[in-house]
Amino acid sequence: MKLSSSVFALLCLICEIVSIALFLRGFFPVPVKSSFSDKSKETDFPAEPQTGSGPNSSKAPVPLFKRVVIVLIDALREDFVFGSDGRRFMPYTRHVVERGSSHSFIAKARPPTVTMPRIKALTTGSIPGFIDVVMNLNSPALLEDNLIWQAKSAGKRIIFYGDDTWIRLFPKHFMEHDGTTSFFVSDYTEVDNNVTRHLDGTLKRDDWDILILHYLGLDHIGHISGPHGSLIGPKLMEMDDIIKKIHASLISKESEGTLPNLLVLCGDHGMSETGSHGGSSEPEINTPLVLISPAFRRKAGFEEPGVLEQVDLTPTLALGLGLPISKNSVGHLISAVFEELSLREQLRLLQINGHQLSRLLQDSNPTFHK
Known part of the structure; x- marks a missing residue:
């Protein structure tokens, strides 16, 4: 029995529609998220389990750090710090990694490895989808619970310099900011100079708690000449000098009886062998994460960096600053950061x-109790 041409065409159309629906369902999956408008509060902290005759506290943990400086270098691959390029072009950072009071990790940046979704991941602890690649061109204000909102609500004074994507995502969160556009890919000098020109004056001040710097030059060089071009070395040396300046300033501000400061060096994503990003190749998803603070033990030599998820930084910074963890965060604490605390304090943070x-799982899974 032969099918008429119209029936055959109808079957083909149905198959195409089903195929497109399956593709969209797989490529743009429903994220694991709680309510977008709901925010975590200190009252959400669980009470400690009763132990002996000790008090059953439900208070927030005390902050571990007084000030936090986050240096985000766009497209910073892990081998730019931990590989031979790091030894050649970032000698100070490499010395701190090998001999300083620091913890080093390879942080996996899950695809899409594009700037705006990566900033969302770093601040919310959630894993954005590929639809965010489209939204990257015109980033709306981020309404989801996030680290920046939590810090501002707690009275933290935040300063930002760098990629203006942050200013679009957090339009009223910074007490001071200066954004640079990322669309002029051929410019790898002024985009960074516009960030660094604020640095000396800001580091001398005492009226801020969190400083975020997002450098774009390395990413732009990658797009121009790839990860092995002649411009990469000088740019890494420039970034190394900035790390040295910030670290020296934070050390000079340390005083007896006050909380230590924390310097975070990270990348939003890596860089492929052709200088691009957005996919899931190892050079694109492997980024360095270096945490530097006198609160950590001094290294005796170079240790192979551990591997973790980029979103693990979100809950770690939140509890390190005494803030609630973002409601949609899927990250877990970086235990090495808290290893100097007592066992009871460590267990409290893990709790x-x-x-x-568990609350996120319960909110996003109707069959949680089953």
């Missing part, structure tokens, strides 16, 4: 992180 993750 808070576990409680937040």
Whole structure:
């Protein structure tokens, strides 16, 4: 029995529609998220389990750090710090990694490895989808619970310099900011000079708690000449000098009886062998994460960096600053950061992180109780 041409065409059309629907469902999956408008509060902290005759506290943990400086270098691959390029072009950073009071990790930046979704991941602890690649061109204000909102609500004074994507995502969160556009890819000098020109004056001041710097020059060089071009070395040396300046300033501000400061060096994503990003190749998803603070033990030599998820930084910074963890965060604490605390304090932080993750699972999974 032969099918008529119209029936055959109808079957083909149905198959195409089903195929497109399956593709969209797989490529743009429903994210694991709680309510977008709901925010975590200190009252959400679980009470400590009763132990002996000790008090059953439900208070927030005390902050571990007084000030935090986040240096985000766009398209910073892990081998630019931990590989031979790091030894050649970032000698100060490499010395701190090998001999300083620091913890080093390879942080996996899950695809899409594009700037705006990566900033969302770093601040919310959630994993954005590929639809965010489209939104990257015109980033709307971020309404989802995030680290920046939590810090501002707690009275933290935040300063930002760099990629203006942050200003679009967090339009009223910074007490001071200066954005640079990322669309002039041929410019790898002024985009960074516009950030660094504020640095000396800001580091001398005492009226801020969190400083965020987002440098774009390395990413632009990658797009021009790739990761092995002649411009990469000088740019890494420039970034190394900035790390040295910030670290020296934070050390000079340390005083007896006050909380230590924290310097975070990270990348939003890596860089492919052709200088691009957005995919899931190892050079694109492997980024360095270096945490530097006198609160950590001094290294005796170079240790192979551990591997973790980029979103693990979000709950770690939140509890390090005494803030609630973002409601949609899927990250877990970086235990090395808290290893100098007492065992009870470490368990308390793990309890808070576990409680937040279980609530997220409960909110996003109707069959949670089953």
